[in-house]
Amino acid sequence: MNDPVEVIGGGLAGCECAWQLAERGVPVRLWEMRPKRTTPAHKTGDLAELVCSNSLRSDDPEHAAGLLKREMEAFGSLIIRSARHAAVPAGSALAVDRDRFARSVTKSLEIHPLIRLERREKTRLPVGDAVIATGPLTSPEMSRALTELLGGEHLYFYDSIAPIVDAEDLDLAKLFRASRYDKGDGDDYLNAPLDRDQYLAFHRAVLDAEVTPLHDFEQTLFFEGCLPIEELARRGVDTLRFGPMKPVGLRTPDGQRPYAVVQLRQEDLARSRYNLVGFQSRMKWGEQKRVLRMIPGLEQARFARLGQVHRNTFINSPVHLNRFYRLKARPRIRLAGQITGVEGYLESAATGLLVGLYLGLERSGVSAPALPITTALGALARHLTESSSKRFQPANINFGLFPELEGGRKLNRGERKEALVERARRALVAWRDELAHGEERLSLDGLERDPTEPSDLIEVVQCAG
Ligand SMILES: Cc1cc2nc3c(=O)[nH]c(=O)nc-3n(C[C@H](O)[C@H](O)[C@H](O)COP(=O)(O)OP(=O)(O)OC[C@H]3O[C@@H](n4cnc5c(N)ncnc54)[C@H](O)[C@@H]3O)c2cc1C
Known part of the structure; x- marks a missing residue:
């Protein structure tokens, strides 16, 4: 044939x-x-x-x-x-x-x-x-x-696309392993807890960061279930804390409920990379690195990929x-x-x-x-x-x-x-x-x-x- x-x-x-x-x-x-x-x-x-x-x-x-x-x-x-x-x-x-x-x-x-x-x-x-x-x-x-x-x-x-960080550069002393409500294997995620001051500073930085302009054909692409973090931040000071940074179902190793949390999900079987769950973003790349390094444990983070929406x-x-x-x-x-x-x-x-x-x-x-x-x-x-x-x-x-x-x-x-x-x-x-x-x-x-x-x-x- x-x-x-x-x-x-x-x-x-x-x-x-x-x-x-x-x-x-x-x-x-x-x-x-x-x-x-x-x-x-x-x-x-x-x-x-x-x-x-x-x-x-x-x-x-x-x-x-x-x-x-x-x-x-x-x-x-x-x-x-x-x-x-x-x-x-x-x-x-x-x-x-x-x-x-x-x-x-x-x-x-x-x-x-x-x-x-x-x-x-x-x-x-x-x-x-x-x-x-x-x-x-x-x-x-x-x-x-x-x-x-x-x-x-x-x-x-x-x-x-949520950003991805190399595991090697994370400060594990500031992160804790846990799944929300202890579901899954219990240690599927690394969690970065933020106190109130850290959260407010982070929220401010997201608001102030420069974003890439949208192409015309991308204007219609914001789906409610998948909003970039800067879009959420603009809707109110607590929107991120009730969205991708919600602390519910999570306790730090000393039993405290954090004010806000960033969850990092294992990206590969080797646990060499983690993605920042729900952190899709249109912040310019330099800005994104600067802002995301404000998250406790990510100060030295190297990014294998940065967030995008297109x-x-x-x-x-x-x-x-x-x-x-x-x-x-x-x-x-x-x-x-x-x-x-x-x-x-x-x-x-x-x-x-x-x-x-x-x-x-x-x-x-x-x-x-x-x-x-x-x-x-x-x-x-x-x-x-x-x-x-x-x-x-x-x-x-x-x-x-x-x-x-x-x-x-x-x-x-x-x-x-x-x-x-x-x-x-x-x-x-x-x-x-x-x-x-x-x-x-x-x-x-x-x-x-x-x-x-x-x-x-x-x-x-x-x-x-
Ligand atoms: C806005 C934008 C920016 C991007 N920037 C980058 C970047 O900087 N770097 C990067 O690596 N990747 C980038 N990408 C991704 C990039 O487009 C893809 O990686 C790559 O071009 C995909 O190759 P492809 O062959 O799958 O699709 P394409 O290269 O897009 O080829 C698909 C082709 O199919 C044709 N076609 C579509 N429907 C039909 C049809 N029904 N009948 C006949 N022909 C059809 C199209 O005209 C097109 O020529 C970007 C994508 C977009 C949308």
Whole structure:
């Protein structure tokens, strides 16, 4: 069977996915509604347009985002290749000239003999093999089609992100472990108690902090159940104390009920990160750091992510997706990109790559196991499929998504990163080797290397470049 795969959405994910498929000999119909019909954030008709920042995050090989890039390059990623061609100086980040980048991706796809570009909106879910990669600003018709299939309660239209802090920098002497009313395991949360003066100072600081202006299309996005903290603070001095900072059901270890509390919920299985529950915010990032460090125990906090509120269409992936990004309800439909609940250009492209890879292998008769969860690509899929469906939130790639290292020795931050990267490299090579047995046609160019050469993943990938 070599029917074309319908890839809907020519953004970061759709473009990478179409490329991976076509490079594996699979014909593709790539649907992009722009420029005829645009989104509130896109400005051009180019494929893979970057709507905001021009950065694809860190290129440091020992940063999770750097590792993800190298894994993608190992599979011949179009997005990373085009980004390197269009790179502009940005320290350790990979930032691009956005027009050059988008034009380069567009050109590569337009001239590919196996890709047919349809400049039209797709309003229905296809019947055959298809990939939905319509992004955070999916057109209303397509959102409706997904809602009909998945149920409205599993499709979100906004994203309110609470800040995340690294556990290492918390002052545990000022925090206490407890769950509200001792529910759950009793120690699921770290709690930062505030006395009256601390609370009032915090409330004042939130009120005075500068916030980022809203885009027009975001004006309607304030849902009562999900208000940013500065919006709550504006409604009255006690609103936060009756909202996300409510102390009910919590007692400090000496039996006192605090005046107000900030709850920190474990973000990963390794307890290396915590999110500040209900602390979605539109405060400017510098302001947010300053204000949040007023919370007792967070004075030295380092932020893995800051709070945000913006429009974002994504599904409850732990309920609906399997490791191969197939919809459980309609397995011939795969989802890729931000609509799966990953966050960011890089991560969206990475999921597009995986969908294209798996479907391309399947079309050539190869039954591939899912990539190991110890790789960056596998860790992203793990986040989408194994997170709690009740608390599912989009995520960037970070080492907190990886399974913890085995072995008793305590590693410092640098050693831990090095060990995680090395483990990912080994896992990727083992996956390739397992696949390659008895499968001559399979070519993962980026991973091929002379086994006699001492090399790590980074060198392997650069050789392939
Ligand atoms: C306002 C805003 C700011 C952002 N800023 C950043 C940032 O600074 N850094 C970052 O990493 N990420 C940012 N993001 C997230 C970013 O958009 C995504 O990470 C990334 O673009 C997602 O890739 P994608 O392929 O899933 O979606 P997109 O890149 O958005 O691609 C989806 C494509 O599908 C098309 N489409 C939609 N519906 C249909 C349809 N029915 N038929 C045909 N085509 C359709 C759209 O026109 C679009 O081209 C931002 C998002 C928004 C909304």
